[in-house]
Amino acid sequence: MSDLTQLGVRAIRDGVAGGEFSAREVAEACNAAVAEAGALNAFIVTTPERALEAADRADSARSAGETLGPLAGVPIGMKDLFATRGVQTTAASHILEGFVPQYESTVSQRLWDAGAGMLGKLNLDQFAMGSSNETSYFGNVSSPWRRAGSNAALAPGGSSGGSSAAIAARLCPAATGTDTGGSIRQPAAITGICGIKPTYGRCSRWGIVAFASSLDQAGAMARSVEDCAIMLEAMAGFDPKDSTSIDMPVPGWTKALDASLAGKRVGIPREYRMDGTDAAIVASWDQGIAWLKDAGAEIVDISLPHTNYALPAYYIIAPAEASSNLARYDGVRYGLRDLPAGANLQDMYAATRAAGFGEEVKRRVLIGTYVLSAGYYDAYYTQAMKVRTLVARDFIDAWARCDVILAPSTPNAAFALGEKLADPLAMYLNDVFSVPASLAGLPAMSVPAGLDEAGLPLGLQLIGQPFDEQGVLDAALAIEQRAGFTAKPERWW
Amino acid sequence: MMSTYRIHGATGEWEVVIGLEVHAQVTSNAKLFSGAATAFGAEPNAQVSLVDAAMPGMLPVLNRECIRQAVRTGMAIEAQINRWSRFDRKNYFYADLPQGYQISQLYHPLVGEGSLAIEADEKAGIAEDKLIGIERIHVEQDAGKLMHDQHPTMSYVDLNRSGVALMEIVSRPDMASPAEAGAYLRKLRAILRYVGSCDGNMEEGSMRADVNVSVRKAGEPLGTRTETKNVNSVRFVMQAIEHEARRQVEVLEDGGRIVQETRLFDPGSGTTRSMRSKEDAHDYRYFPDPDLLPLELDQAFLDECRASLPxxxxxxxxxxxxxxxxxxxxxxxxxxxxxxxxxxxxxxxxxxxxxxxxxxxxxxxxxxxxxxxxxxxxxxxxxxxxxxxxxxxxxxxxxxxxxxxxxxxxxxxxxxxxxxxxxxxxxxxxxxEGLVQESDTGAIEAAVDEVLAANPEKLAEYRGGKDKLFGFFVGQVMRAMSGKANPQVINEVLKRRLG
Structure with missing residues (x-):
């Protein structure tokens, strides 16, 4: 029997359903891989028993001849931003260390209902704030990838860096991610896997620890486009508990997957040709254009004129919302409480939040508090919201000329741990290609396109029209088929 | 006509300008953004959902019934109903505020300009009917409650009220005397109870008022106002105004100035005292709540609201x-x-x-x-x-x-x-008890005759012109018949006998 950890979602599901192997065998293989991969620090908590329970359910359902769910027998990783009943949920923060929810997030519940099992809670940047996974209170995740001829530890991207590392290292076939400004696409790109963020509102935010409510969106990460489609189909759907959830049926994306792009127009935004982008990234983008042309698409030059303003606007809006969303972590009802001797209520807040939040979280709470303050609100927040409208309008104008947009996912391949930590602006610039689609609430995906000269993965990004996840997945599939990306990190852990 | 209410200071007469912000708890079985119950008097923290406790990842979902009640209230004061409104977050830290912000409506309230009429009441010095302007009604969440008397060194938090829907009804500064403010509050409470949107029980806290008061000499521009928070009876509101107006006049006449500040009313002494000044007021960092979509009301909803008004x-x-x-x-x-x-x-x-x-x-x-x-x-x-x-x-x-x-x-x-x-x-x-009225003429005639026979002097006086004694005879007959005689028949018989 082949190594079950090498299999993807579809292969595991079909193998279990077809009796080639049992779900328990898969869960055991993945549990073992997870247990051996401590050096990656991809998981904050492991839950092997949960994976086994779900596997046993799938196996007995199969022997009883019952209909199996679309993810029956598939063990997955759960980003530790999703509340999981009875399992510690921390958002990789000290302030929520030891917090065990009595409720299950809508998205994770849907996955369990589809038959998936949980291997554990995946590490991330603290409160999903970061692009390198270095802001986690539980230590950084290491990418399984290394530059050719180097032992330097690389960042797995962020904030869904535990997810990307675990999938790239074959600890799990798929995982959940969340994307606020690129937190699915950027880590997927630099670890050589696929990651899709659907249209804002497709996935319920209920039970996901909030970072920036108007931007946060759950999505799927896996090693193939089809596996992402299967995962996302299980995750998406209307939820009356989330007022921003969209009351629309979830299409059968997986079944409809079609890599033939005849009649499709692919937009190439000229503003994304930015100074400071790696030559390898530019080259892979050009290669992607050629592949899509080969798939039958018409390539059109488009303009997204407000692209340059998207990143600054994002770094006002997201911290503004975060400063308010994180106010609930105050030491009063749950989580960390730091109550120095003789402290009053204000002292307790200050001590708790000083001890409970990491530097990056504090930085964003301070920025957010500042931009919402009397006298600054109009200059920053109101202005940023206007920019957001203009960025969204750029895309609306573009859809008159094209059906889907092709762009790089990131301006560079994986960087070394510590490389950008001291320079927040350099770190923030990693989101430059992913943030515009987030501001506009559009579905977007990163798909592996190849390796750079150091042997590190590069990703290409597809951005689609609202609710056209299908268009994004189809174009990504066309690239996947042509890129033939089979590289995987050499095991060192 | 202007109110005649004045504060008589050492330097002359002062007019009082009053505006009220009334917080009225919306009558609804569930809270504004969660399914938790709202009944008064439950055990502490027995009516708290995950949303009310602001657990991580919890999201608000608007309770349409609360909006319906606020819209109906707006219609009852003939106010403009805004078909597009929005919720904002008011950010501040306090132990009774689990989210660290209150969901309210600053920029785009649900209900706009309206008014309410108070009636003339000469005894109270309200010379004629008066229309009091209402600037807006917006909908917001209530906070929880701190209990300081349960433990020697700690305060306890009860979140039963956390998230309960309130209407904040903001008047124009159109009232000029405590009596007018009292009349306004009573009328507003009556309307809320008619509409059924708030039970108006001030002692249970389901209706309370923030009282804005300033004073000025006749003809002068508005003075600086103070806001006395959370006054919870009509009488206290009137007392707070009276005291606050006098205090302001004294400060001004002593050469001081009024600071814009928040004050507290002490029901025991009937006085107000400073809580915090504008200088150290919170910066609430209002911004649109990204967890909620703008609230858009369709015609059918408005039609139902109007049709259901009593x-x-x-x-x-x-x-x-x-x-x-x-x-x-x-x-x-x-x-x-x-x-x-x-x-x-x-x-x-x-x-x-x-x-x-x-x-x-x-x-x-x-x-x-x-x-x-x-x-x-x-x-x-x-x-x-x-x-x-x-x-x-x-x-x-x-x-x-x-x-x-x-x-x-x-x-x-x-x-x-x-x-x-x-x-x-x-x-x-x-x-x-055998109380059936005796209408039998015979029995009454007999009683009349007895009474007349027993009172010859009175009969003579009556005949001499003392008409008033007619009533005396009626009373005597009634008494003789234990009150059960039909008074009309007594009248008729007496008239005949005396006539």
Whole structure:
């Protein structure tokens, strides 16, 4: 029997359903891989028993001849931003260390209902704030990838860096991610896997620890486009508990997957040709254009004129919302409480939040508090919201000329741990290609396109029209088929 | 006409300018953004959902019923209803505020400009009817409650109120005396109760007022105002205004200036004291709540809100006068509180059925009985109308007995008292106690003759021109017949005998 950890979602599901192997065998293989991969620090908590329970359910359902769910027998990783009943949920923060929810997030519940099992809670940047996974209170995740001829530890991207590392290292076939400004696409790109963020509102935010409510969106990460489609189909759907959830049926994306792009127009935004982008990234983008042309698409030059303003606007809006969303972590009802001797209520807040939040979280709470303050609100927040409208309008104008947009996912391949930590602006610039689609609430995906000269993965990004996840997945599939990306990190852990 | 209320200071007379922000708890089974219950008096933290406790990842979902109630309230004060409104977060830290922000409506409130009429009340110094402007009504969450008396060194938090829906009803600074403010509050409370959007129980905290007061010399621009927070009775609001206006006049006349500040009212002393000044006021960092979509109301929703509005006090009062022929005083008394009007209308309907007459013909009798008999008797027995042991139907039976001449009005009083004590039906009481009115002319003639024979001097005086003694003879006859004689028949017989 082949190594079950090498299999993807579809292969595991079909193998279990077809009796080639049992779900328990898969869960055991993945549990073992997870247990051996401590050096990656991809998981904050492991839950092997949960994976086994779900596997046993799938196996007995199969022997009883019952209909199996679309993810029956598939063990997955759960980003530790999703509340999981009875399992510690921390958002990789000290302030929520030891917090065990009595409720299950809508998205994770849907996955369990589809038959998936949980291997554990995946590490991330603290409160999903970061692009390198270095802001986690539980230590950084290491990418399984290394530059050719180097032992330097690389960042797995962020904030869904535990997810990307675990999938790239074959600890799990798929995982959940969340994307606020690129937190699915950027880590997927630099670890050589696929990651899709659907249209804002497709996935319920209920039970996901909030970072920036108007931007946060759950999505799927896996090693193939089809596996992402299967995962996302299980995750998406209307939820009356989330007022921003969209009351629309979830299409059968997986079944409809079609890599033939005849009649499709692919937009190439000229503003994304930015100074400071790696030559390898530019080259892979050009290669992607050629592949899509080969798939039958018409390539059109488009303009997204407000692209340059998207990143600054994002770094006002997201911290503004975060400063308010994180106010609930105050030491009063749950989580960390730091109550120095003789402290009053204000002292307790200050001590708790000083001890409970990491530097990056504090930085964003301070920025957010500042931009919402009397006298600054109009200059920053109101202005940023206007920019957001203009960025969204750029895309609306573009859809008159094209059906889907092709762009790089990131301006560079994986960087070394510590490389950008001291320079927040350099770190923030990693989101430059992913943030515009987030501001506009559009579905977007990163798909592996190849390796750079150091042997590190590069990703290409597809951005689609609202609710056209299908268009994004189809174009990504066309690239996947042509890129033939089979590289995987050499095991060192 | 301007109010004549003035503060008499050392340097002359000062006018008072008053605006009220009333927080009214929306009558609804569930909270504004969570499914938790809202009943008063539950065990601490028994009505708290995950949303109310602001657990990680919890999201607000708007309760349409709360919006419906606020819209109906807006319609009742003839206000503009904004078909597009939005919720904002008001950010501040406090232990009774789990989210660290209150969801409110700063920039785009649900209800815009409206107004409310207060009636002339000479005794209170309100010379004529006056329209008080209402700037807006917005909907927001209430906070929880801190309990400082449960532990020597710690405070406890009760989140039962956390997330309960409030309407904040903001008046224009159109009131010029404590009496006007009192009248405004009572009228507003009456309207809320008519509409059914708030129970108006100030002592339970479901209605409370922030009182804005400033003073000025006649003709001068508005002075700096202070805001006295969370005053929870009409009387306290009037006291707070009185005290605050006098305090401001004293400060100004002593050469000081008024600082814009938040003050607290102390019901014990009837005074206000400073809580915090504007300088150290919070910066609430309001911004649109990204968890909620803008609230858009469609025509069908608005139509339903309007169709479900009851007849409101002003309209009802006018109808009582024009259709039922009630005096304006009686109409005002009967419509001032929705419970009274409901009781009266039930009484009238039951009376019409019992006596087979149109309501308009019975309205005066019913109104007079309710106001001068029932209110007094309930008061004496320590009951409110809401918990009256006598139902409108029983009241109608009693009035029917009087109407048919079975008992006299004075016997009816006696029967009512027994009804209040025993809860028995009036007919049964009359029967049991032998109170049926004597209308038999023969028996009354005999009693009249006896009375006249027993009082020869009075008879002579009457005949000598002392007309007033007629009443004396009526009373004597009535007494001789234990109050059961039909007074009309007594009158007729007496007139014949004396005439």
């Amino acid at each position: 007849e409101l006090p002003d309209a009802k009062r006018r109808r009582y006068e024009s259709e039922l022929g009630l005096s304006s005083y009686n109409a005002a008394v009967l419509t001032a509180e929705v419970e009274t009007a409901r009781w009266f209308e039930a009484l009238l309907l039951a009376s019409a059925t019992a006596q087979g007459k149109p309501p308009a013909e019975l309205a005066k009798q019913a109104a007079n009985w309710l106001i001068s008999e029932l209110f007094g008797a309930l008061n004496k027995a320590g009951h409110a109308l809401e918990d009256s042991p006598v139902t409108p139907e029983r009241g109608a039976e009693l009035l029917a007995l009087v109407g048919k001449g079975t008992i006299s009005g004075s016997i009816a009083k006696q029967v009512l008292e027994t009804m209040l004590e025993t809860g028995d039906a009036p007919a049964a009481i009359v029967e049991r």
